[in-house]
Structure formats: structure tokens, C-alpha cells
Amino acid sequence: MxxxxxxxxxxxxxxxxxxxxxxxxxxxxxxxxxxxxxxxxxxxxxxxxxxxxxxxxxxxxxxxxxxxxxxxxxxxxxxxxxxxxxRANNIYVRTRNGDELTEHAGLLHMSHQEVQHSEDAELVTLLAERANLELTARFSLTERIAFRLTAENFSTREVGEMMGRPHSTVHFYIKQIRKHLQLFLRPLLK
CATH class of the missing domain: 1.10.1740.10 (RNA polymerase sigma factor, region 2, helix turn helix motif)
Structure with missing residues (x-):
């Protein structure tokens, strides 16, 4: 030995x-x-x-x-x-017993990070607020957290492991939210 x-x-x-x-x-x-x-x-x-x-x-x-x-x-x-x-540290939090999920400000938070030098910062903030309200009304907390985690560079496999869901389910959540946001924001951007 x-x-x-x-x-x-x-x-x-x-x-x-x-x-x-x-x-x-x-x-x-x-x-x-x-x-x-x-x-x-x-x-x-x-x-x-x-x-x-x-x-x-x-x-x-x-x-x-x-x-x-x-x-x-x-x-x-x-x-x-x-x-x-x-990645943001505060997007996804589980309590010790594993059943509580919390989220950060989401799209509004991301829009402030991305559009700091833009002339249209107010417009982007308004659109982000509306999109955030729409997501809150339409999708569950789990779906919104999965979407925001993938927006923060987590893969669908990583998100699935964290949430205890198959990555195909997480991929489906992302696809549904993107499709809905495109349809929701298209008339507002014209």
C-alpha cells in the first residue's frame, strides 16, 4: 500500500x-x-x-x-x-425541507442589467414589467423559475436536477414561455 x-x-x-x-x-x-x-x-x-x-x-x-x-x-x-x-445566486432557493421556492425580480432585473446605457431604458423597463406580470399570471412558480434559471446560463439538465424534474419537462416549460412571450410582446413592440 x-x-x-x-x-x-x-x-x-x-x-x-x-x-x-x-x-x-x-x-x-x-x-x-x-x-x-x-x-x-x-x-x-x-x-x-x-x-x-x-x-x-x-x-x-x-x-x-x-x-x-x-x-x-x-x-x-x-x-x-x-x-x-x-449566474445569479438568489434565483432559486429551497428551504431545508425542500418544498419552498422563491424567485428574484426576474425579467425586470435582467432588463436593468442589459440596458444600462440604452436611450430606451424606460421602454424596456415598462415592457419587462408587463412581461413579468404576464408570466406571473399565466405560468406557475416552478415554470417561471425554470425559465429564469435557463436565462442565467443554466442548462435544462442542470435546472431539471435542481428542480427534480426531467430535462425534457424543463425544456417544454422554456419553449412554452418563450412562445407566449413572443406572442405577448410582438404587438407591444410595433
């Missing part, structure tokens, strides 16, 4: 040495991902190196080259961080 652990430690140390040798290439790739932000690029490289080290310590080294593994980890970390930044 200790020999396997020792072997993994040696493999992890070898991966770290290789990561140090690859650092200039890793930083170049990380700068591309972060659009030239040096601090974010350095953090991304450091996070990828630590994740690889932990993974090798736990599972042993895979057959893939270290460079490829580090690039993959950096890309996935960057994408995950972008998804997290794009």
Missing part, C-alpha cells in the same frame, strides 16, 4: 517539475483564455497545476501528456468560472 502511495507521490512530483518547465507555454495559453489579464492568467495556471498535482496524488498519473492535461484543466476551470459569474 505504501509503495503505491510513494509511486503516486513520485509521479506528482514529476508532474510538478514538468509543469514548471511548461510555465511559459501555460501562461501564454492562459492569457489567451483571459484576454490578456496577467493576474487571472497566473491564477489559472496555478489552479491547473494544483488540480493536476492533487489528481495525480489521488489517482496516479494518466497516459496523457502533462501539457495536454494542464491545458484541459485550464480551459475547463475558465469555462466553469465564466458560468458561475453569469
Amino acid at each position: 505504501s509503495t503505491a502511495t510513494d509511486t503516486r507521490e513520485e509521479q506528482a512530483s514529476a508532474c510538478l517539475k514538468e509543469a514548471v518547465a511548461l510555465r511559459p507555454e501555460l501562461l501564454k495559453y492562459a492569457r489567451k483564455l483571459t484576454f490578456g489579464d496577467d493576474d487571472a492568467a497566473k491564477e489559472l495556471v496555478q489552479e491547473a497545476t494544483l488540480r493536476l498535482h492533487e489528481s495525480v496524488q489521488r489517482n496516479g498519473r494518466s497516459a496523457a501528456p502533462v501539457k495536454l492535461l494542464l491545458f484541459r484543466i485550464m480551459r475547463n476551470s475558465h469555462v466553469d468560472a465564466g458560468r458561475v459569474r453569469g
Whole structure:
């Protein structure tokens, strides 16, 4: 047992040495991902190196080259961080017993975020208020929350898992709400 652990430690140390040798290439790739932000690029490289080290310590080294593994980890970390930044924390809340759902201001909140510099901000706010009232009157709380979660970059599978519903049902909710909003807003926008 200790020999396997020792072997993994040696493999992890070898991966770290290789990561140090690859650092200039890793930083170049990380700068591309972060659009030239040096601090974010350095953090991304450091996070990828630590994740690889932990993974090798736990599972042993895979057959893939270290460079490829580090690039993959950096890309996935960057994408995950972008998804997290794009989501609001207060959209969907379950109580400890799991039966209470709450929602934030919804379309009105999103319209304020998207149209901060627009001349038509008042019109957009008015349309968002009307659309929000229409959604509240027509659709259930569960359907509205599913719609708003997908608007915040959650996939239908993720929303389905959170709500305990099949993703096809969530997809149906989204389709129905989009169709209804298009029909509702079309005459108002003319």
C-alpha cells in the first residue's frame, strides 16, 4: 500500500517539475483564455497545476501528456468560472425541507442589467414589467423559475436536477414561455 502511495507521490512530483518547465507555454495559453489579464492568467495556471498535482496524488498519473492535461484543466476551470459569474445566486432557493421556492425580480432585473446605457431604458423597463406580470399570471412558480434559471446560463439538465424534474419537462416549460412571450410582446413592440 505504501509503495503505491510513494509511486503516486513520485509521479506528482514529476508532474510538478514538468509543469514548471511548461510555465511559459501555460501562461501564454492562459492569457489567451483571459484576454490578456496577467493576474487571472497566473491564477489559472496555478489552479491547473494544483488540480493536476492533487489528481495525480489521488489517482496516479494518466497516459496523457502533462501539457495536454494542464491545458484541459485550464480551459475547463475558465469555462466553469465564466458560468458561475453569469449566474445569479438568489434565483432559486429551497428551504431545508425542500418544498419552498422563491424567485428574484426576474425579467425586470435582467432588463436593468442589459440596458444600462440604452436611450430606451424606460421602454424596456415598462415592457419587462408587463412581461413579468404576464408570466406571473399565466405560468406557475416552478415554470417561471425554470425559465429564469435557463436565462442565467443554466442548462435544462442542470435546472431539471435542481428542480427534480426531467430535462425534457424543463425544456417544454422554456419553449412554452418563450412562445407566449413572443406572442405577448410582438404587438407591444410595433
